[in-house]
Amino acid sequence: MARFVVAKVGEIPRGEQKVVRVKGREILLLNVDDEYAALLNRCPHEGAKLLCGARVGLLESDEPGRFSYTRQGEFLRCPWHGWEFEIRTGQSWCDPKDTRIKNYDVKIEPGESLAKGPYVAESFPVHVEDSYIVIYL
């Protein structure tokens, strides 16, 4: 499994996301409370690019007029038909068994360990004093 250095820690603020390209794939890198997740930038339903999706929480209701809204920012809502996915797992909240976004392992690693290699980061300068977001693919 190859390591790809895709971003510097700190360049994606909390609650934000950016698209990175790894081996021809468009991958969406998301910051959820300073933890990172990497999802294929493509909705499994009809192919919308998820970059423009809204960050939402979990809205649950036991009966009309009563609801709770929790886990704010931990879900991504597709910009088209509104399918909602748990960012950490890529799973659809409604159809977790059959509908999920392909996700990738992400780790934060210090520049010091990366400088030794091996890693793939064409044109990505790595400095020993910084930390980096690494995708395993």
Place this chain on the structure above:
Amino acid sequence: MSDTAKREVAVASAQKLGLFDADIHPVPKSGTEIRSYLAPDWHGHFDHYREFQRKPFANANSYPRAVRALSRRDSWPPGGGLPGSDLEFMREQHLDPYNIECGVLQVLDPVGNKLRHPGFAAAMCSAINDWQALAWAEPEPRLKGSIIVPQEDTRAAIREIERLGRSPLFRQIMISPRSEEPLGRPRYWPIYEAAEALGISVTLHVGGENGFPVTPAGHPSFFFEQRESHVPAAEAVLTSLILEGVIERFPRLRVITVEAGGIGWVPALSWRLDHCWERMGGEIPQVRKPPSSYLRSNFWFSSQPIDEPEKPEHLREVFDWVGWDRILFATDYPHWDFDDPKYAVKFAMTPAEQQMFFRDNARTAFGLQ
């Protein structure tokens, strides 16, 4: 080859051919853009009174919508303005990447045809039509306008059809299926007569309000409920057109339902109508053939929002029942329930089926061949 792989190959060839999109929604850049196309006599009315329809709120929908501006979150033009207001961005996001050969403009906003004031309705329809021609169809030949008509005022509607019906910039007359009377009634026949004589189609895009509940069982409580009511509304309109003898009287008329809740309802309607006609046809001697035969010769149905059965192959059966030559691909761009040509239909089509569905049926339905 897997179903997905076959689909991708087939779609790739269809996209080389170019797609026909039966449903694209343009909107003006601002609330006042239409005013510049409006006859000066009506500027005072526009400034002081604006739109009043047969609905409870003057400047809001009767039901909350799924999302802001009903639109895909990624369709807001980078240069500002509402989704569907920027032709350059529409080219870049929609017409070019999907290789749209022809897209039909279906104008829902601003409203002309459903205004309560008959004179203002006619003036707004003309303004909206001129805007479609000058701001969209003339600069972008891939887009075709819809002639919006004040449909409840038949004489004014005919004037508008006569004014524009021969222009190559327009391919059809757009009628709201939420009319004041069932659309098969004789008061609307002059519109069909004009459409037939000019060889242009009539499209029935869902929406609009007529003051009556959208369901036969009263006003729904929720947007969700209102959205699903498009199916019975479309069934009622098609039934009226057939049973009142409109197709018998205007046999070359082409009628297209747009966004009427997919296509799954069409086979059941045709089976039920035929069943009644065989037993009770004597009530309606003006209907000389089984109702399903009119559905198969004079009506077309746009696909979006496509039906999504749990087993995709069941949708193929629906296509078989409706008729492969009857179904028109539509995206509904830029609205949130957009259908993507690559992924909306989740069963494998043959290249011949692809050609019909994505292009050729629409060319026939809109009279382009």
